[in-house]
Amino acid sequence: MTSRNLRAGLPALIAAMLAAVPAFAQDEPKLDTGDTAWMLTSTVLVLAMTIPGLALFYGGMVRKKNVLATVMQSFAVTCLMSVLWFLVAYSIAFDENPSEGLNAYFGGFGKALFGGVNMESLTGTIPEWVFATFQMTFAIITPALILGAIAERMKFSAVLWFTGLWLIFVYAPICHWVWGGGFLGGAGVLDFAGGTVVHINSGIAALVACLILGPRKGYGTTSMAPHNLTFSLIGASLLWVGWFGFNAGSAAAANALAGVAMANTQVATAAAALTWMFAEWIVIKKPSLLGILSGAIAGLVAITPAAGFVAPSGALVIGIVAGVGCYLASVHIKKALKYDDSLDVFGIHGVGGIIGALLTGAFASSMVNAEAAEGASVATQFYGIIATIIYCAIASAIILFIIKAVIGLRPTAAEEEEGLDIVLHGESVQ
Numbered sequence: 001m002t003s004r005n006l007r008a009g010l011p012a013l014i015a016a017m018l019a020a021v022p023a024f025a026q027d028e029p030k031l032d033t034g035d036t037a038w039m040l041t042s043t044v045l046v047l048a049m050t051i052p053g054l055a056l057f058y059g060g061m062v063r064k065k066n067v068l069a070t071v072m073q074s075f076a077v078t079c080l081m082s083v084l085w086f087l088v089a090y091s092i093a094f095d096e097n098p099s100e101g102l103n104a105y106f107g108g109f110g111k112a113l114f115g116g117v118n119m120e121s122l123t124g125t126i127p128e129w130v131f132a133t134f135q136m137t138f139a140i141i142t143p144a145l146i147l148g149a150i151a152e153r154m155k156f157s158a159v160l161w162f163t164g165l166w167l168i169f170v171y172a173p174i175c176h177w178v179w180g181g182g183f184l185g186g187a188g189v190l191d192f193a194g195g196t197v198v199h200i201n202s203g204i205a206a207l208v209a210c211l212i213l214g215p216r217k218g219y220g221t222t223s224m225a226p227h228n229l230t231f232s233l234i235g236a237s238l239l240w241v242g243w244f245g246f247n248a249g250s251a252a253a254a255n256a257l258a259g260v261a262m263a264n265t266q267v268a269t270a271a272a273a274l275t276w277m278f279a280e281w282i283v284i285k286k287p288s289l290l291g292i293l294s295g296a297i298a299g300l301v302a303i304t305p306a307a308g309f310v311a312p313s314g315a316l317v318i319g320i321v322a323g324v325g326c327y328l329a330s331v332h333i334k335k336a337l338k339y340d341d342s343l344d345v346f347g348i349h350g351v352g353g354i355i356g357a358l359l360t361g362a363f364a365s366s367m368v369n370a371e372a373a374e375g376a377s378v379a380t381q382f383y384g385i386i387a388t389i390i391y392c393a394i395a396s397a398i399i400l401f402i403i404k405a406v407i408g409l410r411p412t413a414a415e416e417e418e419g420l421d422i423v424l425h426g427e428s429v430q
């Protein structure tokens with residue numbers, strides 16, 4: 001071979017050698033410190049959504065005699081869900097079931113007690129320790145949300161049993177269906193940060209719980225006005241700020257997808273808050289603080305499944321629709337049907353989650369997430385909603401009826417009249 005031929009063939013030889021490098025060497029994930037720092041921050045933000053955010057939001061809306069019992073529930077559930085997530089629920093949600101036929105519905109137990117999670121294991125570009133703890137904060141807030149529907153009338157022991165069993169038998173399996181390799185995610189159901197897993201799930205369980213418990217003593221005849229809406233304002237503000245970790249953190253990286261999720265969160269929340277406020281202003285002639293706070297939460301809920309799939313113009317529409325829809329569900333439909341959802345969990349989280357999940361299929365944008373937008377459809381989203389509603393409603397009812405038969409769900413009428421702070425915890429707000 002002449003030197004000229006050698007020079008001509010050298011580039012081709014180098015290209016062939018590079019092509020022979022195993023593909024896994026190029027695709028092997030590496031820890032990214034920027035992504036890790038963002039996910040550590042997001043984890044803290046989401047934890048703050050429950051304590052103190054949700055605790056104050058709910059605590060401000062109940063009567064004075066039940067304030068401590070209400071905030072106690074959020075704090076105790078945070079502790080209990082953390083331990084159960086570590087023991088078994090993380091594994092059910094995110095481990096691969098060794099039985100291929102069951103993996104579509106239920107994870108395995110290989111990650112129980114964080115088995116197999118070590119200093120080298122990664123989820124994407126972040127340590128699995130961080131991913132598992134980030135997901136733990138979702139597992140904390142979801143059952144805590146349910147408790148707003150049964151505020152002021154459930155025994156503390158029943159709260160602990162219900163939320164613990166619900167995490168294992170309802171939340172963890174549905175989380176697996178959508179995010180852990182289960183059948184809903186495989187069918188193309190889109191849920192960026194928990195519209196189905198968190199909000200429809202908690203909203204349906206809340207409706208079932210308040211129907212099984214029945215209304216509070218004096219509901220409809222006794223004033224049950226919020227004790228301290230300033231607490232609720234602080235709590236709602238903490239929820240809004242924490243939701244950036246919830247939605248933008250679900251990108252699992254410090255990237256443009258996290259950025260658009262953050263922008264969408266802000267636009268939808270503001271639009272829903274204003275929409276609820278103006279709807280209330282038109283109907284009852286006065287815009288209330290509780291109304292605008294409720295509208296903001298409705299917008300946060302509705303944008304959750306869509307945050308990483310839609311453009312801000314879609315987020316604006318989602319926020320407006322959620323503001324109207326959740327206002328009608330929480331005020332007028334609840335009044336017409338006469339069920340006692342104490343703090344409007346179904347009307348805001350259940351209805352808001354359904355609105356957001358459906359509109360994700362309608363507004364998914366190829367400019368934001370081309371892969372997701374290609375297969376997005378309202379029909380597929382509806383399929384995910386129906387599957388979640390049916391399983392959650394049946395499983396939640398079974399858990400509640402078992403607890404009711406074994407230890408009971410409610411304090412006595414006299415104890416409820418006195419207030420759960422004194423009766424259950426021996427404390428009171430001075």
